Amino acid sequence: MSLPRRRRRQILAAVTVAYFALAAWLLGRRGYAPHSSILYWDYVRRNIQLIPLRTIGEMFRLCTDSSAYSNVRVLSAANLAGNALLFFPAGILLPSLFCRLRRWGSYLGLMLGLILAVEVVQLFTLRGSLDVDDVLLNGFGAVLGFWLWRRLAPKPASSRT
Numbered sequence: 001m002s003l004p005r006r007r008r009r010q011i012l013a014a015v016t017v018a019y020f021a022l023a024a025w026l027l028g029r030r031g032y033a034p035h036s037s038i039l040y041w042d043y044v045r046r047n048i049q050l051i052p053l054r055t056i057g058e059m060f061r062l063c064t065d066s067s068a069y070s071n072v073r074v075l076s077a078a079n080l081a082g083n084a085l086l087f088f089p090a091g092i093l094l095p096s097l098f099c100r101l102r103r104w105g106s107y108l109g110l111m112l113g114l115i116l117a118v119e120v121v122q123l124f125t126l127r128g129s130l131d132v133d134d135v136l137l138n139g140f141g142a143v144l145g146f147w148l149w150r151r152l153a154p155k156p157a158s159s160r161t
Contacts, residue, residue, distance in 0.1 A: 009097070016093040023086060027118060028127045040126070047129035055133035056080065083137035084144075087115065091145020096153070104146075111142040 003011070038046075049055060062068050062076035090111065095101045101110060115138045122128035 012093065012097050016097055019089050019093060026086070027122060028125070043126060044123060047123055049129060049131040049133070052132050052136065055131050056137065080137065083134055084141040087111065087138045087142035088145040090114075091142050091147070092149045095146060095149050107146050108143070111139065111146075115139055115142070 059076040059080050063073050063080070065073070091107075094110070095107060101107045112135075115135050118138075119128075119130045119134060123130040
């Protein structure tokens with residue numbers, strides 16, 4: 001027996017809210033210690049990385065470096081995979097919930113804005129860094145989720161021939 005459409009949308013909305021709450025918690029866990037000797041603007045300046053593929057390259061190098069400690073290799077791989085997978089569910093949940101986000105342009109615009117906002121908020125709340133590679137990896141995961149949703153989502157009756 002199938003759930004009524006309204007009930008399915010309510011469940012989907014609850015799952016989406018829970019996903020974004022979990023993502024916000026994960027993104028805001030670590031941060032700047034207020035008793036640190038580093039001044040606020042020094043911290044901000046030191047935690048901006050705008051050179052594409054620098055962090056990804058370093059993490060990949062550490063993952064494949066047999067002379068690196070195993071926990072360093074595991075943490076590097078987890079960083080790469082975690083950043084890519086963090087926004088993967090958004091690619092499935094958001095277009096399933098909002099009709100306007102079922103087109104590539106609308107979805108990509110929203111996700112780019114959201115990911116950039118997360119990076120800036122992390123930086124200025126001292127909860128992380130602003131790293132262009134995080135944007136690339138988060139965007140890759142979001143696009144991968146959206147691509148999968150587009151491939152697997154049932155097509156509207158009007159588009160079936």
